Amino acid sequence: MIDLLCLPCAGASATMYMRWRRLVPSWLSLVPIELPGRGARSDEAFATDFDALVGQISREIMGGRHRQGARPYALFGHSMGGLLSYGVAQRLRLLGAPLPRYLFVSGSPAPSRRDAKRFTDKVGDEALIADLRAHGGTPEEVFENPELLRITLDTLAADYRVCASYSHRALPPLPVPVHACGGRDDDISVDDLLAWGDATSAGFSLEWFTGGHFFIRQHERSLLQGVAAQLARTNETRLVHDAV
Incomplete structure (x- = not known):
């Protein structure tokens, strides 16, 4: 059994991954990670600092790994979640904690290609709503529901401060x-994704899907099949290595 710990994109909660649980094989346990300020943790203050949030997530993962024993795990993150996954993996390495078997990043520029200036004009409801619509990942029902929209905008504003x-x-x-x-129609460039290869010494691969920034919604099944295939190959390699 391998745990796939999934970190959400900006403005989202762990619920964005809940439906994936029925799309993965039985040996893969999908674990959506809830960030402070949303969902079951809505009574907590939003995080607004990247390093502080990475530290908090890392401590919680280490605590969870300790309770569950030495079960292997992998990290998955979409957009902001990809950057957080990288930060967590680096923090765990520095702490000498067990590392994930794999790091899966989706719709996320490599850490070395991040542009903090992208968020300088994303202030205020009007700008945030325009950004939500531009990315196309928010259901129309959210825009039509003042309460849901308020929650989404507050979450997005905090997450953009993190980024x-x-x-x-x-x-x-x-x-x-x-x-x-x-996503082939996303505004993240090929070079921004290829630069993820510089973040690893253990092998890099890149997969393209049709669609924009939220291509994962259109291609859930095929994306997860690819994730499972990568993890299965890694697990087989480890079993052979251990046998030798």
Whole structure:
């Protein structure tokens, strides 16, 4: 059994991954990670600093791994979740904690290609609503429901502060393979995704899907089939290595 820990995109909660649980094989346990300020953690304050949030997630993962024993795991993150997954993997490495078997990043520029200036004009409801519509991942029902829209905008504003606070530092490549996924119609460039190869010393692959930033909604099944295939190959390699 392998756990797939999934980190959400900006403005979202763990619920964005809930439906995936019925799309993965029985040996893969999908674990959506809830961030402070949303869902079951709505009574907590939003995080607004990248390093502080990475530290909190890392401590919670280490606590969860301790309770569950030495079961292997992988990290998956879409958009902001991809950057958080990278930050968590690096933090866990520095802490000497068990590392994920794999890092899966979706719709997320490589850490070295992040542009903090992208968030300088994303202030105020009007700008945030325009950005939500531009990315096309928000159901129309949210825009039509004042309460849901308020929650979404408050969450998005906090998450954009997290993204804007990220400052790239040249760290050693992770000894963890990285698989990146991108949408052909997204505004994230090929070079932004290929640069993920510099973040790993254990192998890099890139997969393209039709669609924009939220191509994962259109291609849930095929994306998860690819994730499972990568993890299965990694697990088989480890079994052979251990046998030798």
